[in-house]
Amino acid sequence: MNESPSLANLLKEERRFTPPAELAARANVTATAYEQAENDRLGFWATQARRLTWGTEPTETLDWSNPPFAKWFADGKLNVAYNCVDRHVEAGLGDRVAIHFEGEPGDTRTITYADLQREVSQAANALTELGVTAGDRVAIYLPMIPETIVAMLACARIGAPHSVVFGGFSADALATRIEDADARVVITADGGFRKGNPSALKPAVDEALTRPGTERVRHVLVVRRTGQPDVEWHEERDLWWHEVVDRQPEQHTPQDFDAEHPLFILYTSGTTGKPKGILHTTAGYLTQVAYTHHAVFDLKPESDVFWCTADVGWVTGHSYIVYGPLANGATEVLYEGTPDSPHKGRWWEIVEKYGVTLLYTAPTAIRACMKWGDEIPAKFDLTSLRILGSVGEPINPEAWVWYRHHIGGDRTPVVDTWWQTETGGIMISPLPGVTNAKPGSAQVPLPGISATVVDDEGQAVPDGGGGYLVLTDPWPAMLRTIWGDDERFRSTYWSRFEGSYFAGDGAKKDEDGDVWLLGRVDDVMLVSGHNISTTEVESALVAHPKVAEAAVVGATDPETTQAICAFVILRGAVTEAEGLTEELRTHVAKQLGPIAKPKRILPVAELPKTRSGKIMRRLLRDVAENRALGDVSTLTDTSVMDLIQAKLPGAD
Numbered sequence: 001m002n003e004s005p006s007l008a009n010l011l012k013e014e015r016r017f018t019p020p021a022e023l024a025a026r027a028n029v030t031a032t033a034y035e036q037a038e039n040d041r042l043g044f045w046a047t048q049a050r051r052l053t054w055g056t057e058p059t060e061t062l063d064w065s066n067p068p069f070a071k072w073f074a075d076g077k078l079n080v081a082y083n084c085v086d087r088h089v090e091a092g093l094g095d096r097v098a099i100h101f102e103g104e105p106g107d108t109r110t111i112t113y114a115d116l117q118r119e120v121s122q123a124a125n126a127l128t129e130l131g132v133t134a135g136d137r138v139a140i141y142l143p144m145i146p147e148t149i150v151a152m153l154a155c156a157r158i159g160a161p162h163s164v165v166f167g168g169f170s171a172d173a174l175a176t177r178i179e180d181a182d183a184r185v186v187i188t189a190d191g192g193f194r195k196g197n198p199s200a201l202k203p204a205v206d207e208a209l210t211r212p213g214t215e216r217v218r219h220v221l222v223v224r225r226t227g228q229p230d231v232e233w234h235e236e237r238d239l240w241w242h243e244v245v246d247r248q249p250e251q252h253t254p255q256d257f258d259a260e261h262p263l264f265i266l267y268t269s270g271t272t273g274k275p276k277g278i279l280h281t282t283a284g285y286l287t288q289v290a291y292t293h294h295a296v297f298d299l300k301p302e303s304d305v306f307w308c309t310a311d312v313g314w315v316t317g318h319s320y321i322v323y324g325p326l327a328n329g330a331t332e333v334l335y336e337g338t339p340d341s342p343h344k345g346r347w348w349e350i351v352e353k354y355g356v357t358l359l360y361t362a363p364t365a366i367r368a369c370m371k372w373g374d375e376i377p378a379k380f381d382l383t384s385l386r387i388l389g390s391v392g393e394p395i396n397p398e399a400w401v402w403y404r405h406h407i408g409g410d411r412t413p414v415v416d417t418w419w420q421t422e423t424g425g426i427m428i429s430p431l432p433g434v435t436n437a438k439p440g441s442a443q444v445p446l447p448g449i450s451a452t453v454v455d456d457e458g459q460a461v462p463d464g465g466g467g468y469l470v471l472t473d474p475w476p477a478m479l480r481t482i483w484g485d486d487e488r489f490r491s492t493y494w495s496r497f498e499g500s501y502f503a504g505d506g507a508k509k510d511e512d513g514d515v516w517l518l519g520r521v522d523d524v525m526l527v528s529g530h531n532i533s534t535t536e537v538e539s540a541l542v543a544h545p546k547v548a549e550a551a552v553v554g555a556t557d558p559e560t561t562q563a564i565c566a567f568v569i570l571r572g573a574v575t576e577a578e579g580l581t582e583e584l585r586t587h588v589a590k591q592l593g594p595i596a597k598p599k600r601i602l603p604v605a606e607l608p609k610t611r612s613g614k615i616m617r618r619l620l621r622d623v624a625e626n627r628a629l630g631d632v633s634t635l636t637d638t639s640v641m642d643l644i645q646a647k648l649p650g651a652d
């Protein structure tokens, strides 16, 4: 049985960690921010918007006349890349390091804000030469290298919304996203380095572009990263980045775009299999990511070194590697590889080398480090660290306390930040100079954010109660719609509870009114911080010639939050030969990417279904978690569950 504390235990958490006095005394944000925002929420956000440099200052804050379609700062205009780069150079900070790049093989690059301005300008000129104009979509499929940030900022600079596709996704996933966004250009690389070896990317692009629906891609711009030989080349279509970008002028005049101009699309899994293209726009998004980065990490741009370990392909990378830190003129680390390559102390070596002061990572990484042993981080000097952040899934109290003790030397506040691709920026989090931190809880909404926990009827629960997390007022970085599908936007997020945004997370409020996040309530699984839909994995399994039917559930897992557990009915003549489940697991990994590989696969004779033919995943989850079965009365055939359970012992 696993050791993870039950909810009752969580709510009895009595450890408290007060902010260090010195940090509190110099904190960017103090308790008065909550009051200010409470008294005048829109005025508060209008003030935060002044962190940005506008071409045309907005006179309006929020237009909520047509909910759920919000407009923030709608009559203002600005350029996002100018805000993230040029304005810092104009302020005399051109020599400040923007990015300390650490490649996996150990190669490094130091990029100042002046360097970044030149590179982004050249890339913007190159995209313009390739015919990309404002409004055209550009797909970006790259490893964690400086060109990824340059490419994103170049798109922002010319008003071309980018759609970054995580480099670990398959050709299929890439093709679906290119098609849905109707991208005209794809920016990729020959490959990236992973666990000591080059890993190719370009072949996946070549394959994706053979799929129907991707014909409108005019060019593929290829960064040379690994120098792999034999890169397949399509004359006319394919161009080397260094050949096209390096010869461009180093000046480019940024043009201002409307506050609501689309900035990017980022896909997130949905329950119906088709991923949702989450649309974020310009000024509200930038306001909130800049403010939250300043507030939650207490950023002092002249002295801090920030490091967010996420991949740029996820929203965490968009908001807290690219837009938030750079809008704030921060110095940050960008690391290409994994935490254990070439050794399990690699991250801590990087913290020591660059004097990282603010670290932002995920519970799954923290748990892996716990497993590898306390003695590994102990070998490095981590005394530069002053704040530690966590994001992506609930962090169990023991991991929180380990993080603070072994990484933070018992000095550093830990900020557990709750948010989503859809929210664009951090929503619920402690403030490091204000909050008495409670391990395992994200605690309270940030100033200017309205969130609560409601029951099935949409009534706010009292302290001590549980239900669903909802956001009760619009916020600047909120998604504006699902790309091309306003109706799905409305039905997914705004129909469950009248007037509120349904986040899809279960939550509890403890006796102090602090919020505890309890994971997804719908059929999206959360595996090591990644959202994966049950339907996608089922579809992949059923696509295998030996599988007739499949039902997938996320079972609670101490290491990855949820583990994918699949129940499959084999095709008639197929028997359970040795190696079959391994074959199926590999098949899913190949179809959807390694993150979607099921941990367990159980061949069964039948699946529990309701009379309307809906698979009862709830019961399968009970089985996968070794629990007594819940209500089986709506099953067509209750003996099905006996058969499934009979298979269990040793079925792994």
Ligand code: WT7
Binding pocket: 268, 314, 315, 316, 390, 391, 392, 393, 394, 395, 416, 417, 418, 419, 420, 421, 422, 442, 503, 504, 505, 517, 518, 519, 520, 526, 529, 530, 531
């Ligand atoms: C889902 C959003 C936010 C960027 C990374 C994931 C879960 C996220 C926390 C947290 C508990 C969390 C939620 C949320 N989640 N942060 N601090 N505590 N759960 O973005 O892929 O859009 O996933 O991640 O379930 O709904 P995403």
